[in-house]
Amino acid sequence: MSIDSSVGSAADTTAQTGALSADADWWRQAAVYQIYPRSFADADGNSIGDLRGITSRIPYLKDLGVDAVWLSPFYPSALADGGYDVDDYRDVDPKIGTLHDFEEMSAALTEAGIRLIVDIVPNHTSDQHAWFQEARRSPKGSPARDRYIFRDGLGPDGAQAPSDWESIFGGPAWTRITEPDGSPGQWYLHNFAQEQPDLNWKNPEVREDFKKTLRFWSDRGVDGFRIDVAHGLTKDLPENLPTQAEMDTMPQDGSHPIWDRDDVHEIYREWRQVFEEYSPPRIGVAEAWVSSERRPLYASAEGLGQAFNFDLLEADFDAAQFRDIVSFNLGLSEASGSSSTWVFSNHDVVRHATRYGLPTPAEDPQAPADEKAGTSWLLSRGSEPRLDAEGGLRRARAATLFELALPGSAYLYQGEELGLHEVAEIPDADRQDPTFFNSPGVSVGRDGCRVPLPWSRQGGSYGFGPGQAHLPQPEWFSRYSVEAQEQDPESTLNLYRSALRLRRELQSREALEWLSTHHDTVLAFRRPNGWICVTNFGEVPATLPSGELLLSSSPLTTDGELPGEATAWLQS
Structure with missing residues (x-):
């Protein structure tokens, strides 16, 4: 298979350097690493990850090469929903640290050249608030x-x-x-757990208090905010409420009673004024599960500035799907003036190394017909059907190199750089996710992607902390640990390190040019500086274009071709 050039379309804006400075556009092409604090590193031995544990691992994050850290909730919480049930928005959960610990962590991240984004949960509080x-x-x-x-x-x-x-x-x-x-x-x-009562955003006191919270954390070195359930804050509930069936048929076009209402953007325009009080301005990224055409409203410069797109996360490992998704989302970014976000894994979904190792619903007759590959249908299936772990990781490595070559920001989830799979074998007695308890026999919940990380080959919690981990870790974690991969040049950890280093060196204008590959299972594109990314989604090896080979997710064949289910980066 040969590859030649044909021009495609994409957004064309200025790239950021990745260095800590007053650059207001640092976020546009940042590599952001999501930390789920309770499962990252435990410094005090109480089985729960903490802020001092994160601080101790900042050298690891710097070596990894990320531009920013996104911290999932660390606020006081009864953990009815993994910390997304917040008791106090302007404090730290005593189980994971203090405000002083937070300030030390923030300062250490700044010294390491890493920005800090924190989760804000404005749709609901905890019932303990x-x-x-x-x-x-x-x-x-x-x-x-x-x-x-x-x-x-x-x-x-x-x-x-x-x-x-x-x-x-x-x-x-x-x-x-x-x-x-x-x-x-x-x-x-409560649109979520009963411990998470929804706030009334028509109330001026609610609006003013959240602006206080934004300033509170911005004053402590926070560079931006990830907005949980950003599309759910405002509601317009008539005296006679519609039924669930009636609501399910209502279009989410800005007038729905509870989801994606146009008036939610009044709130974010107020937040933007707060963001602009700082230099560089604080940034926001919306978790908004909305139709694609409405995503730019959240990503506008007058609002939050950026919004997650989960399209690649929901896609199969398929060339046509990947190309359509990238082209479409770069078009959306151009329309909004923002940059796109790319993500394959996070704290709410099955890890992509596992998704790619399981059959899609179309391939599995037992899979629910109304659910998408890679998201909720897998959450309900546990360890069945049998996982192709090797194939899943191979495809995940290829997909990640594809993602990291795209213009826009890439959001990575802790442990994906180790090639971790979903932990399906968690006993029911150890599960914590409310989805499991509220959907008995239907969903096993999200605990499988939240199991504490393995740092060492041995120990009671594989180096997570001096005690046991709050969720059980399987024995196979040993060979996926940081220690096991550190000195292996072919490890997934070192692939991520190499890719993130090269990404920072090669980053250029937010544009790409699709290249013709003469084969429907191979995608190739070129960035403006001659950086070429080729991904082979099929099984037959593909001939690479001319250029210096920089990195590949799998070794090339003896004939110098790109094997199946692999990605290569070249410099032309």
């Missing part, structure tokens, strides 16, 4: 209850929920409280 505790103690119609969404129940005694809405995690989306006098009371809305 001081506001919600006050709402429970306060009477119906009080200002304290107006911070949340309370409704009277239906029926003569209010014993029926205000609607039949279902929670994202399974079960009803309304829970009844007991009034201060001990009588059955009103119901509150």
Whole structure:
């Protein structure tokens, strides 16, 4: 298979250097590493990862070559949803550190040349939050209850929920409280777990308090914010609520009662004013599960500035899908003036090394017909069907090199640089995810991608900490550990290190040119500085174009061809 040039289209904007400076565009092509704090590194031996553990591993992050760290929630929390049930937005969970630990970590990251992004969870608080505790103690119609969404129940005694809405995690989306006098009371809305009551964003106090939170962390060295459930904050609930079935048929075009409403962008315009108080301006990236054409609203320069696209994450390992997704999303970025985000794994989905080692729903007659490959359908299947671990990792390595060559920012999830697979063999008694408890027999939840990292070959928690890990680690973690891969030049860890180093050196304008490969299973593109990426999605080896070979996800054949399910980088 030969490869020649044909011009494609993409966004064309200025690249960032990756160095800590006053550059307002540092985020546009950054490699961002997501840390799930409770599972990264445990310094104090309480089985839960902590901030001092992260600080101790900053040399590892610097050697890896990432531009920024995204920290999942580290706030005080009862862990009803892995920290996304926040008790206090302007403090640190005592189980994982103190504000002083946070400031030390932030300073150490800055010294290492690594930016810091933190998670903000504005759709809901924890039911342990001081506001919600006050709402429970306060009477119906009080200002304290107006911070949340309370409704009277239906029926003569209010014993029926205000609607039949279902929670994202399974079960009803309304829970009844007991009034201060001990009588059955009103119901509150929670689109996620019952421990996560939704906030009322029509309330000015809610809006002002979150701006205080943005400033609180920005003043402590935070460079940006990842916005959890960014499309869910504002709601417009009529007196007679629609049924779940009626809501499911409503278009999400900006007027839906609870999802992706146009008025949510009023909030983000206010946040943008806060971001601009700092130099460089703080950045935002929206977790917004919305239709593609509405994503640019979240990524606008007047709003958050960037929004996740999960399209590659949801795609099969398929050349046509990858090309269509990249072309489409670069077009969206050009329309919004933002840069695209690329991601294959995070704390909510099965790791991509495992997804690529399992049959897609189209290939597996037992897979649910209405669910997409790579996301929720795999969460419900556990370890069945049998995993092709070697093939899955081979495809994941190829996909990651493809991702890292694209213009835009790349979001990496802790442990993918080790080639970790999903941990399917977690006993039910050890599981923590509310999805598992609220969907018995349907979903095993997300714990499998949240198992603490293996740093060493041996030890009670493979170097995660001096004690046991809060989720059980399998024996096979030993050979995937940092220690096991450190000195192996062919390891996945060293592939990531080489790729991230080269990416920083080769980065150029946010543009690409598709190259013709004369084969529908091979994709190739060239960046403006002559950096060429070739990915072979098929099984037949492909002839590479002329140029200096910089890196490949698998060794070339004896004839110098790119083997199947592999990616190579060249300099023309």
